[in-house]
Amino acid sequence: MHRFFVTPTAIQGDAVALNAQTAHQLREVLRLGPGADIMVLDGSGREYQVTITHLSRTGAEGHILSQAPGPGEPRTHITLYQAVLKGEKFEWLLQKGAEIGISRFAPLLAQRCVTHDRASLDKKADRWRRIIQEAAEQARRARLPALTAPLDLAEACQEAAAEAGLALFLWESAPGRGLKETLQMWQSSAAANGRISLFVGPEGGFAESEAALAEASGARLIGLGPRILRAETAGLAAAAAILYELGDM
Structure with missing residues (x-):
């Protein structure tokens, strides 16, 4: 599943907002659209499984399905x-x-x-x-x-x-x-x-x-x-x- 970092303020309740750069990568590079699932990370150690609900040239929106601590970080x-x-x-x-x-x-x-x-x-x-x-x-x-x-x-x-x-x-x-x-x-x-x-x-x-x-x-x-x-x-x-x-x- 494709992974994208966002700022913590991009996550509000069960919704997440993605910027224009990420929207371009979703649309033009990965050829993903509404209904596709991605993983969003807030940079603090948590990851969110998200379904894309809206995608345009200026940004994207998604609905959070689940969240959990991310497993990929060293203790050191x-x-x-x-x-x-x-x-x-x-x-x-x-x-x-x-x-x-x-x-x-x-x-x-x-x-x-x-x-x-x-x-x-x-x-x-x-x-x-x-x-x-x-x-x-x-x-x-x-x-x-x-x-x-x-x-x-x-x-x-x-x-x-x-x-x-x-x-x-x-x-x-x-x-x-x-x-x-x-x-x-x-x-x-x-x-x-x-x-x-x-x-x-x-x-x-x-x-x-x-x-x-x-x-x-x-x-x-x-x-x-x-x-x-x-x-x-x-x-x-x-x-x-x-x-x-x-x-x-």
């Missing part, structure tokens, strides 16, 4: 603080991250990023949100992953510290324990709260001063083994490994 909440990447790499990462199960994306302005222009990045936010939403719908997510405004590293470290979860800073020069051992020790501790902040650098990696800042803020510096992964691959590999190790994949 991962925020990916991903340094902004070149070209379409960042969009690809958002798409695949939403599929894997990342809960929140925070574009990170690191020293070696190709751009530090927040205004230009803000202009891309709507497109990035559409990519995340379409990927979450395809992957049968019950919650819509969030996208924050761009943050510099100091802001991101402060935010991660406030979460009081586990902050992991991926750095190829990291000493000490690897990801698996770090997760096992954290999971068995009283501090484990199911919230993980994951920091990933740009194409040129994090600078040593950035690693020092993150460590001073409480993040744990870790590597991903003997192979060096691309910037657009490292966060996805780490997120998948985290969810697997914690029983969410």
Whole structure:
């Protein structure tokens, strides 16, 4: 059954209103019309089976048949603080991250990023949100992953510290324990709260001063083994490994 995210205010009693973009997809792409059943998600974890009752170029309406908690969400909440990447790499990462199960994306302005222009990045936010939403719908997510405004590293470290979860800073020069051992020790501790902040650098990696800042803020510096992964691959590999190790994949 085709799945569509809506804003919570779109659901009123046993009726749901769908916007023009969704109506276009229903009518022109999926060739669905009144009487067809779809699944609507409010982004907070509930899903609604809906029968389309009206469809036009300006929107659609539906009648809710049933509702239930959505089953597709990991228990582990991962925020990916991903340094902004070149070209379409960042969009690809958002798409695949939403599929894997990342809960929140925070574009990170690191020293070696190709751009530090927040205004230009803000202009891309709507497109990035559409990519995340379409990927979450395809992957049968019950919650819509969030996208924050761009943050510099100091802001991101402060935010991660406030979460009081586990902050992991991926750095190829990291000493000490690897990801698996770090997760096992954290999971068995009283501090484990199911919230993980994951920091990933740009194409040129994090600078040593950035690693020092993150460590001073409480993040744990870790590597991903003997192979060096691309910037657009490292966060996805780490997120998948985290969810697997914690029983969410």
